[in-house]
Amino acid sequence: MEILLALVVAAMLVSGGIFTFLAAVGVVRLPDVYTRMHAASKAGTVGSGLMLIAAGLYAGEFATLARAFAGFVFFILTAPVAAHLVAKAAHQAGYRLSRRTVCDEMRLPPKK
Amino acid sequence: MTAHAIVQPAATFALFLMCLAFFLTAYRVITGPTLPDRIVALDMLVAIAIGFLAVVAIKTGFNLYVDIAIALGLVGFLATVAFARFVLTQGMPEDEKDPMAASPRAGSRRAGERSVAQRTARRKTRGRAR
Amino acid sequence: MTVLMFTAVVFSIVWAAITGSLSPLNLVLGFLLGLLSLWFIRRDFRGSRTAFRPLRLLSLAVLFVKELALSAWRVAVLVARPRMDLKPGILAFPLTVDRDIEITLLANLITLTPGTLSVDVSEDRRFLYVHALDCSDPVGTKRDIAAGFERKILEALR
Known part of the structure; x- marks a missing residue:
């Protein structure tokens, strides 16, 4: 039983590490703010959230697990809000989309 | 084969990956051509730090680190929101006209010269300028 | 009213999770704190008729x-x-x-x-x-x- 738990925790740690690493790679490789935000807000949140849950599981007591879970829920609730705010601010301030952008309907008059 | 012997190498591996992630993100913070790029990267740094804290909690068995991670998440969120407000009120500084990120239908959109309010009003009235 | 009560119950569960104790006294305390915090934002509840499933x-x-x-x-x-x-x-x-x-x-x-x-x-x-x-x-x-x-x-x- 303990071995099983340890295997689950190890798997979560490794996959969380890989997600975090790929999110960082995305932040470096993607061409503009908006696409970078995709990497940071999704893969980054899932990566650190997985590790937090792993820490809660490995602690082996209810209080820590509950707190870790509450923290995870908090992160996945705030990450989209933060991304949304930064994206909105950047777009309103006039930071441009990358050259590879194929369409920008925000600049068009919305169809009636 | 104890539970300890399984988790410790995984934790070390995760720490290694996160060190790499930390340096990559720090690279983006330093070079990042525009202010929003740096904000996104700093947000990412906070996420990585939370991951670090969780792994340290596992490695040392010191569960208080989980609480610290939650507190750090709260602070990081507030910091990002404050930065976003700053960008929103400040607008784009003149020297951040990034030539790499030209809009596909570029034209001469010189955003840095107008205030945010003016620009929003203009966007509404621009109609089918395009 | 049901929504209000349900929200307070959810708050008390979150409170129990964060303080790490499921004792009845702690749950009641969480429930009361939830009601108090909902009372602070009571203006925003007015007129919201949310169906609840x-x-x-x-x-x-x-x-x-x-x-x-x-x-x-x-x-x-x-x-x-x-x-x-x-x-x-x-x-x-x-x-x-x-x-x-x-x-x-x-x-x-x-x-x-x-x-x-x-x-x-x-x-x-x-x-x-x-x-x-x-x-x-x-x-x-x-x-x-x-x-x-x-x-x-x-x-x-x-």
Whole structure:
């Protein structure tokens, strides 16, 4: 039983590490703010959230697990809000989309 | 084969990956051509730090680190929101006209010269300028 | 009133989770604290007539977790490819939902789904601007959102 738990925790740690690493790679490789935000807000949140849950599981007591879970829920609730705010601010301030952008309907008059 | 012997190498591996992630993100913070790029990267740094804290909690068995991670998440969120407000009120500084990120239908959109309010009003009235 | 009570119960469970003790006394304390904090924001409750279906909300939550895992996976795979084929762009998604809570929920869900990130709501609240990593098929993407999340939200909250 303990071995099983340890295997689950190890798997979560490794996959969380890989997600975090790929999110960082995305932040470096993607061409503009908006696409970078995709990497940071999704893969980054899932990566650190997985590790937090792993820490809660490995602690082996209810209080820590509950707190870790509450923290995870908090992160996945705030990450989209933060991304949304930064994206909105950047777009309103006039930071441009990358050259590879194929369409920008925000600049068009919305169809009636 | 104890539970300890399984988790410790995984934790070390995760720490290694996160060190790499930390340096990559720090690279983006330093070079990042525009202010929003740096904000996104700093947000990412906070996420990585939370991951670090969780792994340290596992490695040392010191569960208080989980609480610290939650507190750090709260602070990081507030910091990002404050930065976003700053960008929103400040607008784009003149020297951040990034030539790499030209809009596909570029034209001469010189955003840095107008205030945010003016620009929003203009966007509404621009109609089918395009 | 049921919504209020349910929210207070959820608050008391969260309180028990964070303080790490499930004793009845602690739950009651959490419930009272929840009611107090709801009393502080009582102005925003006025006139909100939200239908309340716990099972539908639960199914929304399950869908949300599934999509979150999927989207993290997609972004990770996209970034790990040596040549990224990106066609990013901003879509204007016509909103059917019109209340604050529904728009907020939809925007949050969209941000955590594969390849999309909500940027802004138009001032007349008829369009949600969505940044998509793959914008090669705008009509299809909009149809997916409308048939997936928006329908679910309407089912859960109306």
